[in-house]
Amino acid sequence: MDRQLELELIDELLALKSKRAHFLDETIARNPVDHYLSEARFQLERKHIFRRLPTIAAHTSELSGAGAFLRREVAGLPVLLTRDKAGRANAFLNVCRHRGTRLVEEESGCKHRFSCPYHAWTYASSGELIAAPHFEEGFAGLQKSDLRLKRLTCEERHGFIWVTADEDSPVTLDDHLGPLGEELDALGIEDMFVAQQDAPVHAANWKILVEGGIEAYHFKVAHRATIGPYFEDNLSSYRMIGSHMRSILMRTSMTKLEAEARQDWRLRDHAQILYTIFPNTALLVQSDHIAWINQEALSAGETRVRMTTLAPNREADRPDHWKRNHAITRATLDEDFEIGESIQASIASGANDHMLFGRFEGALDAFNKVVDRQLDGVASQAVAAE
Ligand code: FES
């Protein structure tokens, strides 16, 4: 982050704190509860958001050497990530081109040849069909070169492997990230490794889980037993960066900076910097590591939350330290996710027509406006068709 901006963000929060004020949007806002419940709406989000935009499928280190492979679900599709002999990261549909068997069952591993368990059609890590028993006899006239694994757009940038599931999508990663790309580069994510990861499924809409991370209104209440005491009450700011967001959640320690030389001020030590990379990734930048959270939407009411502690490579010799760190982040986030599940179960009752966002919860409205913009035009057609 630009140094000038870093200082401005600190000044802004310190000024709000000294005035006992909050970071406020112009108005309160509402979002229909149907947006979290409707399966038809979810299918539109899947098609027009999750499949059309580049999303993060893995960290670079999860596909670390030639021959490494990884199985993932991206936007509801079974995906095989491979690193081929040329060192390039690839994303394919994990589906045999013969009769559609799932090609790879293992979650991850290392090999350059993938043989289908049904009739042994065998594919290279670069996707070519390289062997198929009795092919010339049984499939006369067909070319193996036409039966490569189905490739998805895959780019390795900023320390992550990004996949765009819809091959006709016109959105490039550069277009999608815009100026956020430079800010991601500054985080040095490619020099980090996956210290810990888990991926439980939570019974809540993906947007509820995203919303739970981008306001500080709940910190002193929902997190009173964990991180609550270390943060100011309801004091956070946010800025949009295109479709994405940078939120700053102020720690109580920030006020001590006023007694220190301005050139030594470091935002990261006194705030949680949270990047919400639209649609489904959160990077929680801590002073010495990053908690990376991917909300993998499975249905309107279910989301797999892949939570990863990314630690610097130079500190790979501290596994117990990162294990403890991960457990703390997990315990805190579980407080959010439990509430997310409670919201999902309760809003179906019809008690509220809308979610209500206070003026200090403007980030939630801003996030939902981006969702709505992506569905502009298509959502109303779907509702009319229902
Ligand atoms: S379905 Fe894969 S080889 Fe037949």
Ligand SMILES: [Fe+2]
């Ligand atoms: Fe929270």
